[in-house]
Amino acid sequence: xxxxxxxxxxxxxxxxxxxxxxxxxxxxxxxxxxxxxxxxxxxxxxxxxxxxxxxxxxxxxxxxxxxxxxxxxxxxxxxxxxxxxxxxxxxxxxxxxxxxxxxxxxxxxxxxxxxxxxxxxxxxxxxxxxxxxxxxxxxxxxxxxxxxxxxxxxxxxxxxxxxxxxxxxxxxxxxxxxxxxxxxxxxxxxxxxxxxxxxxxxxxxxxxxxxxxxxxxxxxxxxxxxxxxxxxxxxxxxxxxxxxxxxxxxxxxxxxxxxxxxxxxxxxxxxxxxxxxxxxxxxxxxxxxxxxxxxxxxxxxxxxxxxxxxxxxxxxxxxxxxxxxxxxxxxxxxxxxxxxxxxxxxxxxxxxxxxxxxxxxxxxxxxxxxxxxxxxxxxxxxxxxxxxxxxxxxxxxxxxxxxxxxxxxxxxxxxxxxxxxxxxxxxxxxxxxxxxxxxxxxxxxxxxxxxxxxxxxxxxxxxxxxxxxxxxxxxxxxxxxxxxxxxxxxxx
Numbered sequence: 001x002x003x004x005x006x007x008x009x010x011x012x013x014x015x016x017x018x019x020x021x022x023x024x025x026x027x028x029x030x031x032x033x034x035x036x037x038x039x040x041x042x043x044x045x046x047x048x049x050x051x052x053x054x055x056x057x058x059x060x061x062x063x064x065x066x067x068x069x070x071x072x073x074x075x076x077x078x079x080x081x082x083x084x085x086x087x088x089x090x091x092x093x094x095x096x097x098x099x100x101x102x103x104x105x106x107x108x109x110x111x112x113x114x115x116x117x118x119x120x121x122x123x124x125x126x127x128x129x130x131x132x133x134x135x136x137x138x139x140x141x142x143x144x145x146x147x148x149x150x151x152x153x154x155x156x157x158x159x160x161x162x163x164x165x166x167x168x169x170x171x172x173x174x175x176x177x178x179x180x181x182x183x184x185x186x187x188x189x190x191x192x193x194x195x196x197x198x199x200x201x202x203x204x205x206x207x208x209x210x211x212x213x214x215x216x217x218x219x220x221x222x223x224x225x226x227x228x229x230x231x232x233x234x235x236x237x238x239x240x241x242x243x244x245x246x247x248x249x250x251x252x253x254x255x256x257x258x259x260x261x262x263x264x265x266x267x268x269x270x271x272x273x274x275x276x277x278x279x280x281x282x283x284x285x286x287x288x289x290x291x292x293x294x295x296x297x298x299x300x301x302x303x304x305x306x307x308x309x310x311x312x313x314x315x316x317x318x319x320x321x322x323x324x325x326x327x328x329x330x331x332x333x334x335x336x337x338x339x340x341x342x343x344x345x346x347x348x349x350x351x352x353x354x355x356x357x358x359x360x361x362x363x364x365x366x367x368x369x370x371x372x373x374x375x376x377x378x379x380x381x382x383x384x385x386x387x388x389x390x391x392x393x394x395x396x397x398x399x400x401x402x403x404x405x406x407x408x409x410x411x412x413x414x415x416x417x418x419x420x421x422x423x424x425x426x427x428x429x430x431x432x433x434x435x436x437x438x439x440x441x442x443x444x445x446x447x448x449x450x451x452x453x454x455x456x457x458x459x460x461x462x463x464x465x466x467x468x469x470x471x472x473x474x475x476x477x478x479x480x481x482x483x484x485x486x487x488x489x490x491x492x
Contacts (some may be wrong), residue, residue, distance in 0.1 A: 073122045108127035
């Protein structure tokens with residue numbers, strides 16, 4: 001699961017001085033490095049249970065449902081954190097919210113590591129979930145508001161890379177710790193969780209030296225502080241005109257009245273786009289990607305690996321996630337969104353069928369676990385390459401400005417809740433159905449997702465947000481390109 005990128009915002013009306021080389025770029029880099037430790041923690045804390053979960057279940061005597069409760073506690077809490085984190089940061093500031101988030105990461109780790117039983121593990125995971133949900137919203141906002149608009153995408157995109165890097169680090173550390181000490185120490189899972197405290201401490205200490213968002217400061221009437229920060233983070237002669245630009249954009253936005261729920265429900269095209277957003281959120285999760293993220297080690301054990309081998313084998317899907325995320329960020333502005341979705345759901349459903357068929361039909365040989373690992377790795381790579389970034393980018397584009405907060409909020413909430421439900425019941429499902437039937441079910445869901453995209457999801461690439469807003473509101477976005485051009489010609 002990944003963060004939600006901030007929708008692009010117009011830089012305003014002034015022709016700003018160009019970005020030139022200078023020390024401000026190093027300062028921006030340091031800010032991004034420290035802030036994206038929140039993304040690293042997002043990835044680590046959601047993935048560490050993959051590998052730690054088996055040891056924890058044995059040490060605490062957890063049933064499959066008990067393990068599901070421990071996993072999903074973080075996910076349900078993340079949904080709450082995602083809903084409330086933005087509002088909290090609007091009230092007290094982005095920097096202050098990230099500092100509180102760092103404290104929550106540390107407290108959550110402390111609770112889990114010292115837990116004598118499931119109750120305190122769940123309490124710690126809830127605290128971690130609140131921090132993860134907040135990170136998914138506030139860190140990309142903080143980066144987007146500090147970055148010059150020309151490089152906002154690349155700077156904010158570093159958070160996506162840090163999320164998958166955190167997932168990879170969790171898998172690598174689980175493999176090292178589990179293979180070195182797993183047999184001797186039943187509480188080895190505590191060390192796996194404890195490592196998350198290290199980047200959390202760096203985040204807390206580092207953010208004490210980081211600036212506040214100049215846009216937030218301007219909203220609070222603290223213009224001089226905002227100008228001082230922009231002066232440090234922009235080339236010479238750029239800060240003043242950019243601040244004026246921000247002030248104009250803020251004034252224009254303050255005049256805009258957001259739609260209420262009744263207004264949205266009265267327009268069938270707006271209802272339709274909300275349902276499409278919710279569908280994209282649901283189907284991103286029913287790819288089964290988070291079943292591998294949270295329970296990959298258990299899936300690989302079912303596939304035939306010994307525990308130590310499963311911990312090491314889990315590195316392969318985590319590594320392909322990092323590589324695919326980097327490539328996906330590069331291709332997003334070059335490839336049709338719809339084609340990306342269709343290729344993604346087609347590939348994922350195909351690999352699910354191959355995983356299920358291999359698990360069911362291939363003879364039990366030494367090669368079978370490695371064939372399944374290769375197929376699982378290919379599935380993860382396809383999902384990360386074609387569906388993960390595409391889902392978040394599309395959600396950031398399809399909603400008109402006056403209802404963007406509502407549309408994004410409900411779509412991301414539905415996404416998190418689907419994630420949570422799958423996280424809760426996946427151990428029980430795979431125990432009841434087995435590996436092959438579980439992946440056949442995922443294959444069926446992804447065929448449905450393919451048909452959903454084919455029939456309902458519009459193309460958003462190559463249009464400005466203003467064009468998308470008009471086309472969504474009128475329903476023209478669902479017309480073929482030639483018909484849209486004809487409709488616009490008739491209007492003019």
